[in-house]
Amino acid sequence: QKEVEQxxxxxxxxxxxxxxxxxxxxxxxxxxxxxxxQYSGKSPELIMSIYSNGxxxxxxxxxxxxxxxxYVSLLIRDSQPSDSATYLCAAERGFQKLVFGxxxxxxxxx
Amino acid sequence: EAGVTQFPSHSVIEKGQTVTLRCDPISGxxxxxxxxxxxxxxxxxxxxxxxxxxxxxxxMPNNRFLAERTGxxxxxxxxxxxxxxxxxxYFCASSQGGQGKEKLFFGSGTQLSVx
Numbered sequence: 001q002k003e004v005e006q007x008x009x010x011x012x013x014x015x016x017x018x019x020x021x022x023x024x025x026x027x028x029x030x031x032x033x034x035x036x037x038q039y040s041g042k043s044p045e046l047i048m049s050i051y052s053n054g055x056x057x058x059x060x061x062x063x064x065x066x067x068x069x070x071y072v073s074l075l076i077r078d079s080q081p082s083d084s085a086t087y088l089c090a091a092e093r094g095f096q097k098l099v100f101g102x103x104x105x106x107x108x109x110x
Numbered sequence: 111e112a113g114v115t116q117f118p119s120h121s122v123i124e125k126g127q128t129v130t131l132r133c134d135p136i137s138g139x140x141x142x143x144x145x146x147x148x149x150x151x152x153x154x155x156x157x158x159x160x161x162x163x164x165x166x167x168x169x170m171p172n173n174r175f176l177a178e179r180t181g182x183x184x185x186x187x188x189x190x191x192x193x194x195x196x197x198x199x200y201f202c203a204s205s206q207g208g209q210g211k212e213k214l215f216f217g218s219g220t221q222l223s224v225x
Contacts, residue, residue, distance in 0.1 A: 002152070043218040044153070044201070094166065096203075
């Protein structure tokens with residue numbers, strides 16, 4: 001079992017819809033979780049971090065964490081074609097030592 | 111402000127050769143990390159420098175990999191001799207020092223192909 005699991009996708013949504021990306025993790029020691037966005041050939045870019053149970057909202061993005069279920073999600077409201085990218089979920093295992101999932105490819109069609 | 115810069119962006123070498131990858135972190139960032147993504151797999155941690163000291167090198171695959179950080183500035187990752195399974199994208203990341211929840215900035219990576 002991988003430490004951080006994500007569906008590889010692609011997840012296809014129409015423009016303006018809500019994209020829901022999911023991630024599960026196996027190690028209960030992890031306390032901090034991150035979502036990175038990576039465009040093809042570019043660097044991973046941090047878009048959300050979440051440290052406590054519940055929801056965290058930033059603009060069109062909402063991260064959700066449920067430590068009891070070991071589940072992290074990212075909601076993207078009003079999806080735009082420019083949101084098309086690979087979204088990487090990561091758990092922190094030590095100071096900024098991140099364990100990544102394989103990523104979910106999101107495709108937003110106009 | 112310049113981001114994390116990596117050189118070269120692509121490298122194609124033959125098995126048995128040596129390759130050196132370079133990373134220039136954001137100026138003033140004490141923490142420097144190397145990560146690697148091999149084909150079809152997840153990005154994996156290799157090692158962590160705090161200034162010029164290796165803080166954690168638990169992810170280094172074997173002794174063919176040598177990382178250095180001269181004077182706590184740029185870092186190099188040398189693979190000698192390279193093997194086919196070393197192919198992948200090598201990412202460098204940096205962050206400021208301290209114990210807070212500093213943001214980790216990634217470079218765009220070096221695509222290494224070992225033939």
